[in-house]
Every structure is written in C-alpha cells, then in structure tokens.
Amino acid sequence: MSVVSARQSEGDTLLGIEDVERVFGGGRKLFGGDKPAVHAVQGLTLNVRRGETLGVVGESGCGKSTLARLVVGLDLPTSGTITFDGEDLAGLAKRNRKALARKVQYVFQDPVASLNPRKTIRTILEAPLKHLSGLDARGREKRLQELLEAVNLAPEFLERYPHEFSGGQAQRIGIARALAAGPELIVLDEPVSALDVSVQAQVLNLLDALKEQFGLTYIFISHDLSVVESVSDRVAVMYFGRMAELGPAKEIFRHPLHPYTDLLMRSAPAPGRHDLLSEDAAAELPDPYNPPPGCAFAARCARKTELCHSVRPAPDEARGEGANHFAACHHPLPRA
Amino acid sequence: MTDTAQSAAAKSKRSSARPGTLALLLNNTLATGGLVVLAAICLIALAAPLLPLANPDVTAPVDRLLPVFSDGHLLGTDHLGRDLLSRLIWGTRVSLAVGLSATFIAAFFGSLLGLIAGYAGGRVDTLIMRGIDMVMAFPYILLALAIVAVLGPGLLNALYAIALVNIPFFARNIRGITLGLSRREFVDAARLSGKSPAQILFIEVLPNVLPVIVITMSTTVGWMILETAGLSFLGLGAQPPQADLGSMLGEGRKILFTAPHVSVIPGLMIFALVMSINLFGDGVRDVLDPRLRAGSLTRPVSRTAVERGDTPVPPPSEKGGVLDVRDMRTEFEIGGSVYKAVGGVDLNLAEGECLGIVGESGSGKSVTAMSIMGLVPTPPGRIAGGAAYLDGEDLFAVSDRRIRKLRGGAVAYVFQDPLSTLHPLFTVGEQIKEAIGTHQPLSSAEVKKRAIELLSLVRIPNAKERLSAYPHELSGGMRQRVCIAMALANDAKVLIADEPTTALDVTVQSQILTLMNGLRRERNAAILFITHDFGVVSALCDRVAVMYAGRIVETGRTGEVLARPQHPYTAKLIECVPVLGEPERRLDAIEGRPPVVNNLPDGCAFADRCQRVKPECRSGDIALVMSSEERGVRCLYPLNTEGTA
Structure with missing residues (x-):
C-alpha cells in the first residue's frame, strides 16, 4: 500500500482505489505500429470512507466520468485494483454483476436520457427490485411506495412515461432507482448540472436527507466547485486523468495547495463577483496522445520550473496542514 | 442548457395537444390516398373466394384472347382462354x-x-x-x-x-x-x-x-x-x-403486340x-x-411570421438606444392551444452596454432572443404583438431582404453549442470568410486578411494557421471564440449571446467572459446576454432583467438587483445558488414548478410558489413598476424597497 492510501485509510475504508489506470485504444495495427492510446485515468489512488461524501472535481476530459464508470463496474480498469469492502470489484463485476449492483449504484448526469422513453416509471423502478432484491409482487409494491415517498414524488407518477417529467422530477426517479436495491455506495455523476438552480437546490437537499436516512456513502462528481464544496466531506481534484489534490473539503477550498485548484476557484463565477481570473487563450489541455513527461499542468502554471517539465510529481509531493491533505505539485502555493 | 420555452412547449405538445399517430397519417393526402387504394386491393384480394369469379385455372381454348369488356369476361381472357379478372x-x-x-x-x-x-x-x-x-x-x-x-x-x-x-x-x-x-x-x-x-x-x-x-x-x-x-x-x-402477377406478365409478354391487354392489366x-x-x-x-x-416536415419559413393584428404597434421608447424592444409577444400554437412563450417584454440596450436576461428553463429568455431577428420557427411560432427597433427601424416591419442583411450584419448571434453551430465539413477559415463575404464586397485577399484579424481579435493563437483547422480540431473554448469572431465579422452593433458559456468548463468560461467584456469595450457593441447563471451575469452585465413565465419580473443594475432583490422570485433564485467559500449556507429551494405558458394564472405568475402571496396577487394584470429610470419590479409587495425608490 502506498503512502497515499495508507494516509487516507484512517477511518473505515469502504472503497479502495489503488493505482488504477484505464487506457482506451492501444494495441497493434494490422501492419505493425502501435495504435494511439489515451490514458483516461492514470495512477489513481483514492479511498472512500464509509459514510462520507467524496467530491470529485475536474474539467471535461479529466477522467472523472471514467472513474465513475470504473467504480460501478460498467468499465474495468486496465491495471490496478479497486476493492469494495476488501473484495476485488473488477472480479465481482465479471463474476456476479448483480451482487455488485446491490452494493454500488449510479445516478446519471442527464436524468431524462437515463430513463427508457418507452417504459413507465413503474417498470423502470421495478426492474432493480425484481432483478436485485428478489421481492415478491406485494413486497415490490410496498417498496415502490416507500421509494417514491423517499424522493417526494406522488404515487400517481408511477403510470407515466419519462417525457412527461421535468428534469428535476426525472432526476428524483433516477435517484429512487439507485436506492431501490439498497446500495451502500452511490456514485453521483454530475447529478445536478442538467438542472435549473432552483431545482438543483431541491435535489441537493434531497440527497442530503437520503444519505442520513439510509446511511449512504456518496461519490459526488461535478465540475461545479461551489456545489461540491457544499456537499462534500473530502474533495479530490483531478486533472488530465491524474489526481491533482486531495483533502478535506474545508481545507482544500480555504488553502489550496495545487495551482490548478486555485485557478478553478478563481475562475468560478459567483453572484456579486467581478474579478474573474482569466488565463490567456494558449492555455489548453495537454495532448492526450502525447502526454508530457512531467506535471500535466505545467504548461498552464505560473509557478512552473524546469523540474515540473521533466519530473512528474508524486500524488503526495506536497502536504497541507492536516495529515490528509496533499497535492501532486513540486511548488505548492504557500498558505495565504 | 437549451431548455428554452421552445423545448418546454415541445414537451407539452408531445404529452397532450399533439394529434395521434393515425390523425397525423390521415393529414397526409398522398398517404391517405395510398392507404385507400391499398385497402381496396387487399379487400378484393381477400374476398376472392367469396366473389362470383370464374375458376382462374380453367382453360377454354375457344374463348382465347377475348378483348376487354367481352361478355362474361370483364377484362377479357388470356391465350388459354382463362378469365383475366379472376386471374388478376x-x-x-x-x-x-x-x-x-x-x-x-x-x-x-x-x-x-x-x-x-x-x-x-x-x-x-x-x-x-x-x-x-x-x-x-x-x-x-x-x-x-x-x-x-x-x-x-x-x-x-x-x-x-x-x-x-x-x-x-x-x-x-x-x-x-x-x-x-x-x-x-x-x-x-x-x-x-x-x-x-x-x-x-x-x-x-x-x-x-x-x-x-x-x-x-x-x-x-x-x-x-x-x-x-x-x-x-x-x-x-x-x-x-x-396465377401470380409476375407470371401473368411473363405469359402476356409473348403476345404483347397481338393482345396487349393480357400483359398490360397485370402490369x-x-x-x-x-x-x-x-x-x-x-x-x-x-x-x-x-x-x-x-x-x-413542417418546413418552417426563414423568418418568424408577424401577426400583430389590430393591436397598435408601440412607438420606440424615449430612451432610444441601439436596440429597443417594446411589448414583444411571441406565441406558439400547437395542437389548438396557444403557448405564450413571451408575454410582453420591454428591453432597451444602449451602445456598449451589456444587458443580462436571467431565467430558468421555460422562462422565455431564449425565445425573446430569437424573436428579435425573427429566428423563431414558423410554424408553430409567431410574433403576436409589439415591436423591436434597431436604431429606430422596426425589425418586425422590414422586408425579408433587409432582415437577411441585418442578420449577421448589424445584429449577430452567438449560440450555446459551438460544435453544432459550426459546419463540421468546412474549415473555420472558410466559415469566417463566408460570414464576411456575405455582407461586404471585398476581394478574397482582403477577406482573408480580415479573417486573420478577427481570429487574432478573439485571442486565438496562430490565427493564420488556425484558418485551415476544422471545427473538430479545436477545443470547445476555441470553437466558441471562432463563433464570436464570426459574430463580430461585420461590426455588429448588437451581439445576442444565448448561453454562450454554459457548455464550457469554468476556466474556459472565464476566458470567454473576459474576452466578451473586452470586445464590447473596444468595439462599443451592445450585448444581450442570455443565461441562467447569476454568477456569469455578475461577471459581465451592467444591467439585468429577470424573466419568469415569459415576462420580465425585475430589472435594474446588476449589483443592485443582486444585493437587494425586490421580487420574491429573484430573491429566491439568488438564494438557490451555492457560493464558493460558504459551504454551510443552507441551500434554499423554490418549491413547486413554474406555470405552463398555455395556461397562465390570473395575476402574478409566481403567486403559487410565493411565500408572501396575498389575495390581491391572484387577480388583474400586475404591471412592471419602474421606481427609477432603470429599476423596476413586477410585484405588489416587493422586498427591499427602502432606499431605492
């Protein structure tokens, strides 16, 4: 176990991600030569403790959705291991998908697209009850009512079709479906980014209440820092498939170590804020087919040195105040 | 998010007012004709055993090759004397x-x-x-x-x-x-x-x-x-x-010239x-x-229909300004019900000014933006009243030719998703050159020079090389820069930006916002900025108008509206926004849903969700009361009124 995971594992680890990689493409061409490969997730080590909400932040293409799919077993890591409660998740996903689905569930970004347009809400919500929980018809009916009540939806919605619902209602249905099997961990992949702000608040409050009620653990993925800050106990900032910074939510947002976290925070618009930081247009993500040898953020970083371009910083290169706050940076920001 | 009133209208049309599949099919004359002929043929074919037909396979050499309308053989007989009608x-x-x-x-x-x-x-x-x-x-x-x-x-x-x-x-x-x-x-x-x-x-x-x-x-x-x-x-x-249609044709082929009916009838x-x-x-x-x-299939025409009817066209306001929208109403008529997506909107935009229109999905903010240049699809949309003056010229009254000249000329749009607004098969250079060439009679060398200037203006590095790049070769932020460059190509006086940064990452968003802010100062262009995000409004807009159910419920200078919102809806909406650095802040949700615009309640549209609602709120038309030149609220019992009147 690496230092990073050892340091994180205080408390009761529910999900352990150890040095996970996911490579897309690759392999050999018909006439020699390698096909280009993209490292969507690279050397990621991360633990999720029972009962916490881990926020994952990053911009598009940083690998956060790939991470989500790996955790729920929709995709398998190229190398490295993911363990759930000490059990190998990839093995479980291959051997017994249903057993995994009983433990880990997923809430999709686009609530309407995640519901089959030709099925009633009853059919959609009954599927996990039928296939995962093995309840009889009467037990299912009772559970359906409980689920709808838990997400504040009227029972008459059961007979309707997905297109009759607003985004917020559809997302409640998505959440109810994830809850149906009684999972311990729910991966929320941008659950509120397709919703209006007023509805977003409703859904966030609902998620909070459900976590309390059912003793859930959340992995909350979002590109919106303020949303992540308001729901998370710990936050992982990802950049270019790698971990940039990891630590308690309060510490990360009060004293960011990684210049990238700082950039994200200063770019986020907020009511009453005029001083948005803006980089020049040359700032772009590195080429994924040809990743830089050193720190992936170096090209955009104001604090870069030769070292940054040549040596990739370890995930715990820089340490924060608390023992569990670290960043992959050679030249972390000083405490303001 | 493109959930505009349009898509809200589309959603509801699917559920209720939309005619059924069969009704749609019967609307199509050709298809109905086909169905009738087909049904007739099928019925006759099915009823063949019941019909008083001769045996199709019985030969009668005596009666061979009888012509059509012969006695006892309506369609005549073939070379073996078999009844053609029966065989057919x-x-x-x-x-x-x-x-x-x-x-x-x-x-x-x-x-x-x-x-x-x-x-x-x-x-x-x-x-x-x-x-x-x-x-x-x-x-x-x-x-x-x-x-x-x-x-x-x-x-x-x-x-x-x-x-x-x-x-x-x-x-x-x-x-x-x-x-x-x-x-x-x-x-x-x-x-x-x-x-x-x-x-x-x-x-x-x-x-x-x-x-x-x-x-x-x-x-x-x-x-x-x-x-x-x-x-x-x-x-x-x-x-x-x-008998089979193909074999009948084959048998008749040999005697095509002597007895054409034998092959023509099955044909x-x-x-x-x-x-x-x-x-x-x-x-x-x-x-x-x-x-x-x-x-x-509805084939919308290139410009929104204007049906202002007998209502008088409102004159331009005394404030003037480069764009002056007066009491604009846009409606969608879908399956018998009328959706009032925009129900009387006044906007005024001075040179170099940025006005933000904020609202949730279905509030009518995008339809407002599209209506100004007649970009709302007709059918089902139409402009039902009001006027939009561009430098004193009523855009709803000018000719189609004139409006084509103004689109992309004096008034330009920037849309949400740059990947779908740029043509994937042309390089960005060709597309920018086209935008310039349509409006300005320049030589191709001049056009190219201008295109490079524009790309540098929107801070695209290596502008010259980027001209030959295809849209998919650029990142989202770069593509949006190209769209902005195209909008600026003909010195637009008014830039209408419909959620231009919603699809972008925060760091890219802040770049684009900074760029737009700089450009309007440099070029003195007015910007109408449509968004759902109060944070973005703060970063860019001088003034803001909050829309709800197709009407402006509050307007004023951005700082003032954000600090002291007067409409309960604005206040609630601002409270919903999570703020970085304030994680403890309890997010306050607005319960309920906005009303559907084909069935607006009497009085205030927000009354059902408002905690301060009083009986008076539910009757009559509530006017937008302007407490100063720029500040106004559509509420009988506004908040924070002290000190602003």
Whole structure:
C-alpha cells in the first residue's frame, strides 16, 4: 500500500482505489505500429470512507466520468485494483454483476436520457427490485411506495412515461432507482448540472436527507466547485486523468495547495463577483496522445520550473496542514 | 442548457395537444390516398373466394384472347382462354401474400441479426456484419436465381430467396440504430438494475428500435412484391397454372403486340399496388420517424411570421438606444392551444452596454432572443404583438431582404453549442470568410486578411494557421471564440449571446467572459446576454432583467438587483445558488414548478410558489413598476424597497 492510501485509510475504508489506470485504444495495427492510446485515468489512488461524501472535481476530459464508470463496474480498469469492502470489484463485476449492483449504484448526469422513453416509471423502478432484491409482487409494491415517498414524488407518477417529467422530477426517479436495491455506495455523476438552480437546490437537499436516512456513502462528481464544496466531506481534484489534490473539503477550498485548484476557484463565477481570473487563450489541455513527461499542468502554471517539465510529481509531493491533505505539485502555493 | 420555452412547449405538445399517430397519417393526402387504394386491393384480394369469379385455372381454348369488356369476361381472357379478372384477383392475392411474408421473414431475421450485432459489438459484430456484407456483395437477382436454382423453382422457394436477399437491408439499418441506443444511458441504467444482456436487448432496446423496423418494412414491401413478380416473370416463381402477377406478365409478354391487354392489366395492377404501398409507407415513415416528427416536415419559413393584428404597434421608447424592444409577444400554437412563450417584454440596450436576461428553463429568455431577428420557427411560432427597433427601424416591419442583411450584419448571434453551430465539413477559415463575404464586397485577399484579424481579435493563437483547422480540431473554448469572431465579422452593433458559456468548463468560461467584456469595450457593441447563471451575469452585465413565465419580473443594475432583490422570485433564485467559500449556507429551494405558458394564472405568475402571496396577487394584470429610470419590479409587495425608490 502506498503512502497515499495508507494516509487516507484512517477511518473505515469502504472503497479502495489503488493505482488504477484505464487506457482506451492501444494495441497493434494490422501492419505493425502501435495504435494511439489515451490514458483516461492514470495512477489513481483514492479511498472512500464509509459514510462520507467524496467530491470529485475536474474539467471535461479529466477522467472523472471514467472513474465513475470504473467504480460501478460498467468499465474495468486496465491495471490496478479497486476493492469494495476488501473484495476485488473488477472480479465481482465479471463474476456476479448483480451482487455488485446491490452494493454500488449510479445516478446519471442527464436524468431524462437515463430513463427508457418507452417504459413507465413503474417498470423502470421495478426492474432493480425484481432483478436485485428478489421481492415478491406485494413486497415490490410496498417498496415502490416507500421509494417514491423517499424522493417526494406522488404515487400517481408511477403510470407515466419519462417525457412527461421535468428534469428535476426525472432526476428524483433516477435517484429512487439507485436506492431501490439498497446500495451502500452511490456514485453521483454530475447529478445536478442538467438542472435549473432552483431545482438543483431541491435535489441537493434531497440527497442530503437520503444519505442520513439510509446511511449512504456518496461519490459526488461535478465540475461545479461551489456545489461540491457544499456537499462534500473530502474533495479530490483531478486533472488530465491524474489526481491533482486531495483533502478535506474545508481545507482544500480555504488553502489550496495545487495551482490548478486555485485557478478553478478563481475562475468560478459567483453572484456579486467581478474579478474573474482569466488565463490567456494558449492555455489548453495537454495532448492526450502525447502526454508530457512531467506535471500535466505545467504548461498552464505560473509557478512552473524546469523540474515540473521533466519530473512528474508524486500524488503526495506536497502536504497541507492536516495529515490528509496533499497535492501532486513540486511548488505548492504557500498558505495565504 | 437549451431548455428554452421552445423545448418546454415541445414537451407539452408531445404529452397532450399533439394529434395521434393515425390523425397525423390521415393529414397526409398522398398517404391517405395510398392507404385507400391499398385497402381496396387487399379487400378484393381477400374476398376472392367469396366473389362470383370464374375458376382462374380453367382453360377454354375457344374463348382465347377475348378483348376487354367481352361478355362474361370483364377484362377479357388470356391465350388459354382463362378469365383475366379472376386471374388478376387471385394473382394479386398470391403476390401480396408472398411479398408480405417475405417482408416479415426478412424483417424478423434481419432485425434479430442487427440487434445482436449492434448490441454485442466486437467480434460478434464483425462476424455477423461480414457475413451480411458477403450476401450483399452478390447482385441480388443473381443470388435469388442461385437460391431458386438450388431449391428448385416454385413460389415458396422464390419467397425464401427474396426474404434472404433482403435480410442485409434490415440487418444494417437495425444494427446502426442499436449501436447508438446501446451506448445510451438508459441501457447502462438497466445493466445496473441487474438485467441480463438478453433482457436489456429485448425489453429495453427492442421497443426503441421497433418504429425503425416498421418504417423499413413499410418501405420494403413494395420492393418485395416487385421482386416476387420479377422471379415469377422469369418463370422461377409461381408455376403454371397458378396465377401470380409476375407470371401473368411473363405469359402476356409473348403476345404483347397481338393482345396487349393480357400483359398490360397485370402490369397496371403491379403499378397500383406498389405505388399505393410506397405512398402509404412514406406516410408511415413520416409519422414514425422521430427526426421527421420533430418538425422538419413542417418546413418552417426563414423568418418568424408577424401577426400583430389590430393591436397598435408601440412607438420606440424615449430612451432610444441601439436596440429597443417594446411589448414583444411571441406565441406558439400547437395542437389548438396557444403557448405564450413571451408575454410582453420591454428591453432597451444602449451602445456598449451589456444587458443580462436571467431565467430558468421555460422562462422565455431564449425565445425573446430569437424573436428579435425573427429566428423563431414558423410554424408553430409567431410574433403576436409589439415591436423591436434597431436604431429606430422596426425589425418586425422590414422586408425579408433587409432582415437577411441585418442578420449577421448589424445584429449577430452567438449560440450555446459551438460544435453544432459550426459546419463540421468546412474549415473555420472558410466559415469566417463566408460570414464576411456575405455582407461586404471585398476581394478574397482582403477577406482573408480580415479573417486573420478577427481570429487574432478573439485571442486565438496562430490565427493564420488556425484558418485551415476544422471545427473538430479545436477545443470547445476555441470553437466558441471562432463563433464570436464570426459574430463580430461585420461590426455588429448588437451581439445576442444565448448561453454562450454554459457548455464550457469554468476556466474556459472565464476566458470567454473576459474576452466578451473586452470586445464590447473596444468595439462599443451592445450585448444581450442570455443565461441562467447569476454568477456569469455578475461577471459581465451592467444591467439585468429577470424573466419568469415569459415576462420580465425585475430589472435594474446588476449589483443592485443582486444585493437587494425586490421580487420574491429573484430573491429566491439568488438564494438557490451555492457560493464558493460558504459551504454551510443552507441551500434554499423554490418549491413547486413554474406555470405552463398555455395556461397562465390570473395575476402574478409566481403567486403559487410565493411565500408572501396575498389575495390581491391572484387577480388583474400586475404591471412592471419602474421606481427609477432603470429599476423596476413586477410585484405588489416587493422586498427591499427602502432606499431605492
């Protein structure tokens, strides 16, 4: 176990991600030569403790959705291991998908697209009850009512079709479906980014209440820092498939170590804020087919040195105040 | 988020007011005609045993080659003296039965293969599709001939042959659709619900593929009947004495010049049958195809219809300004109900000013933006009242030619998704040059120089090289910069930006906002900025107008509205926004949903969700009361009124 995971594992680890990689493409061409490969997730080590909400932040293409799919077993890591409660998740996903689905569930970004347009809400919500929980018809009916009540939806919605619902209602249905099997961990992949702000608040409050009620653990993925800050106990900032910074939510947002976290925070618009930081247009993500040898953020970083371009910083290169706050940076920001 | 009032309207039209599938089909005259002819043919063919017809196979050499309208033989007789009418009806029966069964067999096996190949992917897909490719690589008639040659001639064998050669057609179509569907989120969701692959394929995917199968079938039946006739014509299908349209044609061919009616009559029947099936099939396709159903068949005209009726056109306001919108009303008429997406909006934009329109999905903010230059699709949209003055010129009254000149000239748009607004097959250079060339008579060298200038203006590095880049080669932020460059190409006075940063990452968003802010100062262009995000408004806009249910409920200087909102809706909306650095802040949600704009309540549209609601709020029209030149609120009991009046 690496230092990073050892340091994180205080408390009761529910999900352990150890040095996970996911490579897309690759392999050999018909006439020699390698096909280009993209490292969507690279050397990621991360633990999720029972009962916490881990926020994952990053911009598009940083690998956060790939991470989500790996955790729920929709995709398998190229190398490295993911363990759930000490059990190998990839093995479980291959051997017994249903057993995994009983433990880990997923809430999709686009609530309407995640519901089959030709099925009633009853059919959609009954599927996990039928296939995962093995309840009889009467037990299912009772559970359906409980689920709808838990997400504040009227029972008459059961007979309707997905297109009759607003985004917020559809997302409640998505959440109810994830809850149906009684999972311990729910991966929320941008659950509120397709919703209006007023509805977003409703859904966030609902998620909070459900976590309390059912003793859930959340992995909350979002590109919106303020949303992540308001729901998370710990936050992982990802950049270019790698971990940039990891630590308690309060510490990360009060004293960011990684210049990238700082950039994200200063770019986020907020009511009453005029001083948005803006980089020049040359700032772009590195080429994924040809990743830089050193720190992936170096090209955009104001604090870069030769070292940054040549040596990739370890995930715990820089340490924060608390023992569990670290960043992959050679030249972390000083405490303001 | 493009959830505009338009899509809200589209949503509701699907649920309630939209006419049923059959009603839509009957609206199509050609399809209805096809259906009537087809139904008549089918009924007669089905009733053949009941009709008082002569035995089609009984020969009577004495009566051979009787002409049409002969006594006892309405359509005459063939070379063996058999009654042509009887043979025609019995033959149609056979042709229809063979065509339909071949279609069903091909549809069943083809769809099954397509579903499996598309869903399984990888090696299974390769194996099945290469097999299909091999079938397709033979000329179909040759393949059918080969099959019949092996199995021996006969109607049933011809049926097998036709079904087999048509399997690839179904398999390829269905595989493509399945491939797209099986990457969709609801399939992942079903997987996580514990469904097995077979259950997912047949319970989740199949119902979504079914319309495509029906469409493919409806367009193939006619073809199958033709192919059956073709094989029979060659003598490989129906064997004598059995009548079949193809074999009748074949027998008549030899005496085409002496007794043309023997071959012309079955020929006409084939024509009527196939034509009616095709017309009907096209109608079915139009009704079932989601893309056509979404409105591309309605063929919206290039400019929104203006039907201001008898209502007087409001004069420009005394404030002047470069863009002056007065009491603009935009409506959508869908299935008998009228959706008032924009219900009387006043906007005023001075040079170099940035006005933000903030609202949730369905508030009418995008329709407002589109209405100004007549970009709302008609049908179903129309401008029902008001006026928009651009430098004193009423945009709803000018000619189509003039509006085309102004679009992209004096008034330019920047949309949300740059990937869908840029043409994928042209380089960004060609697209910018086109934007310049349409409005300015410049030589191509000058146009190119101007394009490079524009790209540098929007801070694209290596502008010259980037001219030859295709949209997909640029990042999202770069693409949006290109769109802004195109909008600026002809020195636009007004830039209408509809959620231009919503699809972008925060760091890119802040770059674009900074860019737009700089550009309006440099070029003194006015910006109408549509967004749902108060944070973005803060960063860019001088003034802000908050929309709810198609009307402006509050307006004022950005800082003031944010610090001291007067409308309870604005206040609630600002409270909903999570703020970085304030994680403890309890997010306050607005309960309930906004009213649907085809059924607006009397009085305040927000009354049902408002905690301060009083009985007076629910009656009469509540006016937008301006407490100062710029500050106004549409509320009887506003908040924070002290010190602002």
